[in-house]
Amino acid sequence: MKLSKIKTAITQRMVNIPGFRSKDPILVLESDDWGSIRMPDQKVYNDLLNNGYKIAESDYNRLDTLESNKDLEALFEVLKRYKDHSGQHPVITANTIVGNPDFEKIEASDFKEYYYETVTDTLNRYKSRDQVKELWMQGYNEGVYHPQFHGREHVNIVRWLEALQKKTPEIMYTFKHKTTFSGIGDYNFMEVLDYNSPEDLKIMNQSLEEGLKMFQDLFGYPSKSFIPPCYAWDSHIEETLAKNGVKYLQGLFIQSVPTGTFGNYKRKYHFMGSQNQYGQYYLIRNAFFEPSLNNSSDPVGECLSRVDLAFKWKKPAIISSHRINFMGSLVENNRTRNLELLDELLKNILKKWPDVRFMSSDQLGDLIAGGER
Numbered sequence: 001m002k003l004s005k006i007k008t009a010i011t012q013r014m015v016n017i018p019g020f021r022s023k024d025p026i027l028v029l030e031s032d033d034w035g036s037i038r039m040p041d042q043k044v045y046n047d048l049l050n051n052g053y054k055i056a057e058s059d060y061n062r063l064d065t066l067e068s069n070k071d072l073e074a075l076f077e078v079l080k081r082y083k084d085h086s087g088q089h090p091v092i093t094a095n096t097i098v099g100n101p102d103f104e105k106i107e108a109s110d111f112k113e114y115y116y117e118t119v120t121d122t123l124n125r126y127k128s129r130d131q132v133k134e135l136w137m138q139g140y141n142e143g144v145y146h147p148q149f150h151g152r153e154h155v156n157i158v159r160w161l162e163a164l165q166k167k168t169p170e171i172m173y174t175f176k177h178k179t180t181f182s183g184i185g186d187y188n189f190m191e192v193l194d195y196n197s198p199e200d201l202k203i204m205n206q207s208l209e210e211g212l213k214m215f216q217d218l219f220g221y222p223s224k225s226f227i228p229p230c231y232a233w234d235s236h237i238e239e240t241l242a243k244n245g246v247k248y249l250q251g252l253f254i255q256s257v258p259t260g261t262f263g264n265y266k267r268k269y270h271f272m273g274s275q276n277q278y279g280q281y282y283l284i285r286n287a288f289f290e291p292s293l294n295n296s297s298d299p300v301g302e303c304l305s306r307v308d309l310a311f312k313w314k315k316p317a318i319i320s321s322h323r324i325n326f327m328g329s330l331v332e333n334n335r336t337r338n339l340e341l342l343d344e345l346l347k348n349i350l351k352k353w354p355d356v357r358f359m360s361s362d363q364l365g366d367l368i369a370g371g372e373r
Contacts, residue, residue: 013309015253015286020273020368021314025356027307027349028316028364029092030250030285032227033323034147035119036097036154037179038064038188040126042330044177051173058186063292063334064324068128071335072135072145075326078339079144082346084358089143090346092321093361094136095150095227095250098214101160103178111164114157118214128329133218140219146360149223149246151192152211155180158200159262160189193233194258205240212244224362225250225283232256232265235276242278248365249276250283250318272315273368281368283361286310289321289345291338300345304352311353316364 039045039061048055055061079090100122105115123129139145160180163171170183180188193204216222226241227250234257238249249270256265270282287306291299303319310317325342328335349356359367 013313015271015284016310016313016315017271018274019271019284020316022316022367023314025311025353026316026359026364026367027090027353027356028283028318028359028361029090029289029321030095030227030318030361031092031321031323031326032095032150032229033064033154034067034094034096034150035100035122036150037066037100037122039330040065040178044179045330048174048177048179048181053170053174053181053183054185055181059293060188060324061181061186063331064327065329066122066126066129067132067323067327068126068329069131069135070128071327071329072132072139074328074335074339076135076139076142076144078343078346080142081343082350084350084356085354086357088358090358091144091146091360092139093225093250094139094145094147094323096147096215097150097152097154098211098218099152101153101155101180103175106161106164107175111161111167114161116153119218136219146362147215147219147223148225148227148250148361149212149215150227151229152207152214154190154192154229156189156191156194157207158196158203163189190230191232191262192229193237194230194256194262195234195260197260198234198236201234201236205237208237208240209244212241212246224248225365227251230256232258234258235268238276238278238280242280246280247369248281248283248362250361251285253284253286281365283318283365283368285318285320286315287317287319289319289342290325291341292325292334293322300341300348303345304348307349308352316359318361318364 082090098119099116102115102117123132174181174183222245225248226246231252255268257268272284274282287303289303307317325338
């Protein structure tokens with residue numbers, strides 16, 4: 001066995017050794033980026049591509065966009081085919097962005113101030129999204145779609161404004177097309193809670209407070225859990241989250257702690273069900289279904305292998321599967337193919353573990369906090 005494979009095998013086991021254990025096999029599907037903008041449409045993509053921007057190298061720029069009516073309808077159709085032994089469908093914990101940049105107001109300020117619009121306003125501007133809000137609530141009521149908070153917006157407003165104020169031809173061109181793409185490489189300013197200096201935390205805490213209130217206004221209930229965009233955050237923001245009702249922190253077993261330099265992080269480790277000083281519990285992703293983001297020849301088999309490992313260690317299996325995997329407005333076959341794979345995955349899970357329990361992230365958090373083992 002190659003050294004890299006040995007290291008991967010050891011890491012997978014280390015993630016599952018410490019922390020909360022469950023007497024039942026529990027499966028959680030966590031999916032990030034719902035509600036956020038990325039590539040507006042195929043016309044914008046082609047325009048950028050034809051003008052020399054290397055966006056085809058990025059799967060996110062090539063495939064990801066604001067979810068459409070059809071995206072949600074097709075996803076719900078697959079999820080509703082299956083139930084666990086208690087009658088619960090597999091449920092997507094849909095980690096949702098509740099606002100997006102207001103491009104017109106930002107430009108009117110000569111790029112000196114940041115302004116946002118609600119995700120509802122964003123949906124009203126995009127074609128084929130007129131039923132998305134209604135479908136969100138339909139999926140919630142049917143038990144297949146469970147929104148949780150992912151951020152007020154999915155853009156690092158400090159760094160994006162700094163880039164816009166330089167007014168380079170590249171950033172002006174991408175801004176004109178209503179994207180946060182930098183125009184260089186794959187950089188989209190996505191790391192919302194990464195800072196240039198700790199002073200930026202004031203802006204970030206304000207966005208979290210406002211975003212959590214917007215979430216409750218939008219969905220009619222508070223978000224109990226939160227997933228930091230790009231898995232990068234300073235632990236000081238956890239106090240703000242706790243004061244605003246967040247009890248559970250989704251993420252990987254490695255927290256990327258900002259140092260003030262993009263891409264240069266300190267590491268902090270968490271395990272399933274560990275707690276911080278504010279009494280919040282960490283929920284650790286230990287399986288991945290990301291067919292749009294890797295070149296695996298067997299994404300279903302690899303995911304099942306990680307689920308099997310989690311269950312052998314009596315751990316909940318928390319599967320990461322970003323929104324991009326289910327989007328079809330830019331490349332329809334992306335949605336079609338991946339929903340077929342999701343169908344195969346769920347079928348195999350129920351076949352191999354007929355006693356599996358499907359849960360949302362906050363339901364699992366409540367179970368851990370309640371002390372059930």
